[in-house]
Ligand SMILES: CC(=O)SCCNC(=O)CCNC(=O)[C@H](O)C(C)(C)COP(=O)(O)OP(=O)(O)OC[C@H]1O[C@@H](n2cnc3c(N)ncnc32)[C@H](O)[C@@H]1OP(=O)(O)O
């Protein structure tokens with residue numbers, strides 16, 4: 001358990017719900033490690049594919065292992081016809097997280113996990129297919145185009161941007177997407193991962209575990225916060241306007257999305273990293289308004305409430321600078337976090353006992369059923 005923030009009260013806060021060898025969150029009050037590596041180190045010296053391999057297979061790959069892994073993932077980007085037909089029937093106004101949920105579940109119908117010896121194959125397939133699923137639906141429902149999802153892009157982040165925009169991304173955009181996927185890959189027993197582990201503990205299949213996790217990630221208190229943060233900052237004209245808007249919200253006791261964390265006490269280590277990339281994107285973009293108002297929000301929230309930006313806040317401006325529609329922000333989180341979810345499912349399966357806590361009963365005392373005619 002964390003030695004940082006004081007953890008107690010509702011929401012199972014502070015109670016250990018099991019063991020993991022995958023990551024540490026806030027152990028010294030702020031850090032984040034994946035299998036012993038600091039996320040900052042990974043963000044600077046590894047790619048997302050290396051990090052996915054690390055999380056799923058236990059160690060960073062050698063060059064030969066990485067080459068083979070990337071070739072394998074590239075070969076899994078195509079979607080079955082039946083899945084494309086389902087995606088084509090989902091209306092344009094549907095929330096893209098619902099598309100991800102359906103896409104994952106449908107793939108589970110078409111390519112079911114028959115036994116746990118297939119878990120790594122299924123995971124690699126999901127990792128390769130998620131960008132294809134969301135972009136195939138988005139481009140069909142919004143632009144009327146049936147895209148070919150089998151690109152030759154070297155990396156998953158660049159592949160996503162290529163499918164979305166119909167052209168290969170710039171080097172800067174490809175790099176930021178790669179770092180973003182690293183930052184979102186794994187985070188111990190967060191709500192969506194815990195959902196996946198609870199499902200896994202019943203000995204259910206991988207697609208069910210991941211589909212459930214997508215549903216948990218969707219909420220604005222979890223992954224959905226990156227979209228909500230964008231909605232917050234998009235109309236802020238300048239720093240003064242940002243302060244006025246936020247002060248009004250704080251007076252009304254509104255929750256400010258993209259701030260605070262269940263475990264970290266005074267900073268989320270992922271924030272400094274994505275903030276730096278957002279600043280670079282702002283400079284390259286020639287319009288730094290969103291970056292400047294975000295910095296103003298960060299300063300005001302700390303000054304007024306001692307609340308800090310979590311991983312989601314500066315992702316909003318960063319994604320916007322790369323022309324990613326706001327409603328696709330949380331699906332990108334899925335494209336990354338599937339690594340953490342699947343690794344947790346495998347870890348749960350390797351030492352399983354069904355997760356079934358107790359509840360404190362606070363309802364009425366025992367009583368007799370009154371016949372319906374006398375009620
Ligand atoms: C990748 C991720 O999933 S990161 C999380 C993304 N979610 C968000 O950004 C949503 C906004 N943030 C929040 O709702 C919360 O901070 C959570 C859900 C992340 C954590 O919740 P908790 O662990 O319950 O928060 P915590 O115990 O630190 O709250 C302490 C106090 O600060 C308040 N607070 C916490 N976050 C915020 C916020 N973003 N805006 C306003 N007030 C807040 C709480 O309401 C609470 O006040 P109270 O004591 O008067 O009830």
Ligand SMILES: O=C([O-])CC(=O)C(=O)O
Nearest residue numbers: 186187189190191262311
């Ligand atoms: O750990 C949490 O509660 C939420 C979070 O930051 C994540 O899942 O990345």
